Amino acid sequence: MDSVYRAVLLDHFHNPRNKGDLDAMDRVKRGSNPRCGDEIEVGIKTDKKVLESVKFRGRGCSICLASASIMSECTTGLTVRQAQDLIRQMLAWFDDTQADAPPVTTLAAFGAVRQHPARKKCVLLAWIALDEALA
Amino acid sequence: MDSVYRAVLLDHFHNPRNKGDLDAMDRVKRGSNPRCGDEIEVGIKTDKKVLESVKFRGRGCSICLASASIMSECTTGLTVRQAQDLIRQMLAWFDDTQADAPPVTTLAAFGAVRQHPARKKCVLLAWIALDEALA
Amino acid sequence: MARVSAKATSVAPPDSVDFDAIRKDFPIFNNSAQTLHYLDSAASSQKPDCVIDTIADCYRSHYGPVHRGLYPLAESASESYEKARQTLAQFINAPSSDEVVFTRSATEAINLIASGWAGPRLRAGDEIWLSQMEHHSNFLPWQRVCRDRGASLRVIPLDSSGQLNLEKAVGLFGSKTRLIAITQVSNVLGTINPLEAIINQASRHSIPVLVDAAQSVGHMPVDVQSLNCDFLVASAHKMCGPNGIGILYGKKERLMETEPLLLGGGMVDQVQSENSLWADIPARFEAGSPNLAGALGFAAAADYIQKIGRHQIEQREQDLAASAFEVLSGIDGVTIYGPDNSQKRSGILSFNIEGFHPHDIAQIAGERGVAIRAGHHCCQPLMQHLGISSTARASFSFYNNQEDITALESAILETKKILGA
Amino acid sequence: MARVSAKATSVAPPDSVDFDAIRKDFPIFNNSAQTLHYLDSAASSQKPDCVIDTIADCYRSHYGPVHRGLYPLAESASESYEKARQTLAQFINAPSSDEVVFTRSATEAINLIASGWAGPRLRAGDEIWLSQMEHHSNFLPWQRVCRDRGASLRVIPLDSSGQLNLEKAVGLFGSKTRLIAITQVSNVLGTINPLEAIINQASRHSIPVLVDAAQSVGHMPVDVQSLNCDFLVASAHKMCGPNGIGILYGKKERLMETEPLLLGGGMVDQVQSENSLWADIPARFEAGSPNLAGALGFAAAADYIQKIGRHQIEQREQDLAASAFEVLSGIDGVTIYGPDNSQKRSGILSFNIEGFHPHDIAQIAGERGVAIRAGHHCCQPLMQHLGISSTARASFSFYNNQEDITALESAILETKKILGA
Numbered sequence A, B: 001m002d003s004v005y006r007a008v009l010l011d012h013f014h015n016p017r018n019k020g021d022l023d024a025m026d027r028v029k030r031g032s033n034p035r036c037g038d039e040i041e042v043g044i045k046t047d048k049k050v051l052e053s054v055k056f057r058g059r060g061c062s063i064c065l066a067s068a069s070i071m072s073e074c075t076t077g078l079t080v081r082q083a084q085d086l087i088r089q090m091l092a093w094f095d096d097t098q099a100d101a102p103p104v105t106t107l108a109a110f111g112a113v114r115q116h117p118a119r120k121k122c123v124l125l126a127w128i129a130l131d132e133a134l135a
Numbered sequence C, D: 001m002a003r004v005s006a007k008a009t010s011v012a013p014p015d016s017v018d019f020d021a022i023r024k025d026f027p028i029f030n031n032s033a034q035t036l037h038y039l040d041s042a043a044s045s046q047k048p049d050c051v052i053d054t055i056a057d058c059y060r061s062h063y064g065p066v067h068r069g070l071y072p073l074a075e076s077a078s079e080s081y082e083k084a085r086q087t088l089a090q091f092i093n094a095p096s097s098d099e100v101v102f103t104r105s106a107t108e109a110i111n112l113i114a115s116g117w118a119g120p121r122l123r124a125g126d127e128i129w130l131s132q133m134e135h136h137s138n139f140l141p142w143q144r145v146c147r148d149r150g151a152s153l154r155v156i157p158l159d160s161s162g163q164l165n166l167e168k169a170v171g172l173f174g175s176k177t178r179l180i181a182i183t184q185v186s187n188v189l190g191t192i193n194p195l196e197a198i199i200n201q202a203s204r205h206s207i208p209v210l211v212d213a214a215q216s217v218g219h220m221p222v223d224v225q226s227l228n229c230d231f232l233v234a235s236a237h238k239m240c241g242p243n244g245i246g247i248l249y250g251k252k253e254r255l256m257e258t259e260p261l262l263l264g265g266g267m268v269d270q271v272q273s274e275n276s277l278w279a280d281i282p283a284r285f286e287a288g289s290p291n292l293a294g295a296l297g298f299a300a301a302a303d304y305i306q307k308i309g310r311h312q313i314e315q316r317e318q319d320l321a322a323s324a325f326e327v328l329s330g331i332d333g334v335t336i337y338g339p340d341n342s343q344k345r346s347g348i349l350s351f352n353i354e355g356f357h358p359h360d361i362a363q364i365a366g367e368r369g370v371a372i373r374a375g376h377h378c379c380q381p382l383m384q385h386l387g388i389s390s391t392a393r394a395s396f397s398f399y400n401n402q403e404d405i406t407a408l409e410s411a412i413l414e415t416k417k418i419l420g421a
C-alpha cells in the first residue's frame, strides 16, 4: 500500500506555511468536521480581486493541517476567480479517484490520500472553508 | 412423512358427532383463530357436575372440526373435573411432542398433527373453548 | 453525491433465457431429499449460489465495520457498502444513490415514512389513502398515524375482479389527501396496479405517493423516475436476497423532510445536550452499525436478477401463472381470485376449493413436496372484501417450471380424494 | 410459553482454553494477504466458520418463510427460528423465550423501548437517567423522547478515572425517575459499571432499568435474572454473529406495557377498520418477515461463545487489555483513558499520544495491518467530559494475542517516527 504520508505532506505538517493569527484578514471562514472534532479557520486578504494573503489556524490531523498549508501556498497570488477554479478542480479530482493528474503539481502529494475516502474530508476541510470565504 | 390425515380424523370430519345447534345448551363459549378465521363454538349441558352433553358448531379446517367432534365424544359423560383434567393432559401432550402416549387412546389419531406446530391451534381451538365453558 | 447513470431497464431483452439452467443456480433444489415444488416465493424467495457465496465471502475475507475505520478492512467495507447502495439505486433507476436508504425491511421502510414523514405533517381532517388490497405492513402503520393525528384512513375499493375501483374512490385526489400509499402488485391476487396513471394524477395535485414494491421489484422492471413516485419500498428476501435488509427510496426533497425513525450511532453529526444535528441523507436514516453482509447480498441479488433480465422474468412468471390458472380452472370447485386469465397479472394465484379449507389443501400439498401457502397472507382487509377468511396461494418465481404446476394439480386432486365426501 | 431451564452461566470454568486453536476458527485471519491485527472488535467482531456455515447452510438447504407455512420447509424454518430464540434466552438466562424479541440491532431495541415503553408513560417533569459514557444509540432515543414529552434527560457524571460518580447523581433514585438506561461496559473506556448495585437500589424504588449489553454480552457472563434488569439489549455482530440482528430482552410485564415500534405483517391478530389487535409477545414486536438466517447465525454465535465459556473469554480479554495497558503506558506521551490497570476493565483501551492526531495513529497503524479505531466512537458526550474530540481505540477479543499487542506497539512507535518533529 502507498503510504499517505509523503515527504511533502510531512514537511507542511511540521513547518506549516501561513499558519497563525487571522486578525488582520478581510474575511474568515470556519470549516469543521463534527465527526472528528477537527476545525480549521481560513482567512483571506484581497486586493483588487487578487488574493494577497491566505492564512489559516485550527486543529486537525496531519493531513488536514498539511492540506491547509499547501492550499495557502497554492492560492496566494491567484485572482479570486482562479482560486475558485482551483478549488473546483481539487474537489473534482477527489471525486474521481481514477483521474491521474492533479490540478497543480504541488497537489500530487495528495495522490495516495484519494484512495482513502474516509480522509477526504480531512483534505478538503480547508478548501471548502476558503471557498466560502471567497463566495 | 406421516400424514396427519388418519382415518379416524377423516371419519370425524366427514361425520361429525355432536355438531349442530347450541340453543339448548347451558353454556356456550367461542374459540377463534384470527390468523386463519376459524371459529368454533362449544356448548355444554351439565347435570350434577356431569357433562350430559357437549356440542359444537362453527367453521374450520378438517383437523379443527375433527378435533371438536372427537372432543365432544371423549368428554360427554365425564365430570367437570375429569373433563378439565383431560383438557390439561391434551394441552400437555401437545406441548411435549416427545411424549408417546395420548391421554386417552381415541386421541392417538392426533399423534402426527403434533409434529406440525402450526396446526396445534387448529386441534386445540375447541378444547380451549370447552375449558372456558367449564370454568 | 454519487450519481447513477446507467438506466436499470435499458437492456434489450435477449431472445430467450435458459430457465432450466437458472434453476440449477438455486442449491435448495438440489439439497432436498424430496423434489421441492416451491410455490411460496411471494412469502420469501429462494437464494442463488451467488448471493449465498457473497455473504459467506464477506464474512470470511472482507468483514469490517462500515463508515468508521481508517484501516484497509474498514475502508473496503465502507466502499463496498456504498457500492451496494449504488447497485440498488441503479436497480430501481434512482437518480442518486443518496436517495436509497438501507432499512431492515419493506415493513421498516413504510413505518419510517409513516412516523417520520406523515406523522409530523398530518393534521386533523387530513386523509391518507391506500387500497383494499394492501398488506398489513402497508396498512397498520397508516392506521396508527392517522389515529394518532386525527386524520382519516381512506381506502380505494376493489371491483369484483380484484382491480382498483378508482371511480369509487371519491376524494382520492382531493385537497385533503396528504399521501397515497399503494402496492404495485397484490401479494394475494397478483393484480398489477396502474400506478403510472395514479401517480400522474396525484402529482398534478401535488400528492406524494408511496409505492410498496415488495412484490414487484424483483419481478418486473421498476423505474422510480418513470414511475415518478415519491417513495418506494422493498425487501431483499423476496427477490433472491438475504433476510433482514430492505430499501427505502425517497426523492431527495421528501427524505429531507423526513424525521428519522431510529436514533443512534452513525446518524448524527453533533450531539448536543438539548438537541442534536443529524447527518446528511441517507446516513441520517441508518442508525446503528450498518448491515454490510446484508447490503452486499442484496446487491448480489439485484445483479443476478438484472443479468437474467426483468422483462424475461416478468414474462416467465406470467407464463407460469397463466398455465397454472388454466390447470386450476379445470378442476371442479376451484375459485381463483383476482384478474382473469385475459389480464396481465404477476406470478401469484390465490384460490379456494369449495368444501375444503385452505389449511388442508396446503398441508396435503406440503406432504407431497408442494409448498403453497394458506391463510390471509397478511391481507385481512382484502379477505373482508372477498368475504372469506383465507385462501390457498401458489406464487411462481422464474425458477419454477411446468412440473411444479403438474405437482400442484396432483396435490389438489389428492386433497379432494382424501377429504372428499 | 417455552421455558428455559439450563442456566447460562452454570458451566464450571475448565482449566484452560487453547486460544491459539480458537483463532483458527476465524477464516479472516487466514484469508488476509497481510497479517491482520484486528483490534476493532468493539466496533464489530470477526466471525467464526461455524457462524458463517450456519448462515450459508440455512440458505442452501433449509430456507423457508417463518411462522407462515404448513409445508415442511416452512415448518422447520419456524421451529429453528424459535429454537434460536430459546438459545438466546438461555444465553442471557431469560426466564422465558417469550421475553426475547429479535430486533434489527441493539439500536433498534433501545428505540423500541424509548418510543414504545417510555413514550406513552413519560409526563412533563419526569426524568430519565443515563450516564455520561453512553453510546449515541443509548443517548439520542432518550433525548428525543424526553424532549417530546417534556421530561428531563439526566446524566450520571463520571469521575476522573471514568467510573460512574453515583454520589453526584442527585435524584437518580428519586421519585421523578421513570427509567435508568445504562451501559454495562463502556465502548470507549472499557469501564464495567456496577449494575447489580444500581439495579438493586433502583428496584427498591420501583425504577425500571434498561441495560445496554452491546459491549458485555459476548465478553462476560450476563444473567438477566441475577442482574434483575427490566430490559437488556444487544447486537449479534459484536459477539461473532451476523449483521442485521439483535435482541431485546424485557420482563414479561414490561413488554406487555410496550407499544410496538413497527407495525405490519406477523404482529397482528386481527385488523379492524378502526383499531387492530396485536399478537402476543414477542411476535407483537417483530413486524415483517422474520430474519431466519440472522436468528440462526446469532444462535450459532451464542453457542460458540458459550462453548468457549464467558468466564474464560472475560479473563482472556482482560489479560490482553492489561498487557496492552502496560505496553502503551511505557510509551512516551501516551494517555490512556478510563480505569487504571489495577481495576477490572473489559478488553477496550482508548488512548491518545501527545502531539498526534488519532486519525494519523489509526491510519499509520492500518497501513501496517493493525486495525484500530480513531474518532469519538459514537460517544460525543463522553468526549465532552474528557475535553477531547477523539481517541484512538484498541479493543481486544479472545481471538487476539500477544503479537497483536506487539504490532500495536510498533505501529505507535512508527507513528511517532513518521510524524515526530
Ligand SMILES: Cc1ncc(COP(=O)(O)O)c(C=O)c1O
Binding pocket: C265, C287, C288, C289, D042, D043, D105, D106, D107, D108, D135, D137, D138, D183, D185, D186, D187, D212, D214, D215, D235, D237, D378
Ligand atoms: C455500548 C454500545 N451500545 C450500543 C451500540 C449500538 O449497537 P448497534 O450499532 O449494533 O445497534 C454500540 C455499538 O455500536 C455500543 O458500543
Ligand SMILES: Cc1ncc(COP(=O)(O)O)c(C=O)c1O
Binding pocket: C042, C043, C105, C106, C107, C108, C135, C137, C138, C183, C185, C186, C187, C212, C214, C215, C235, C237, C378, D265, D287, D288, D289
Ligand atoms: C405487498 C407486500 N408488502 C409488504 C410486505 C412486507 O415485507 P417484509 O415482511 O419483508 O417487510 C410484503 C411481504 O410480506 C408484501 O407482500
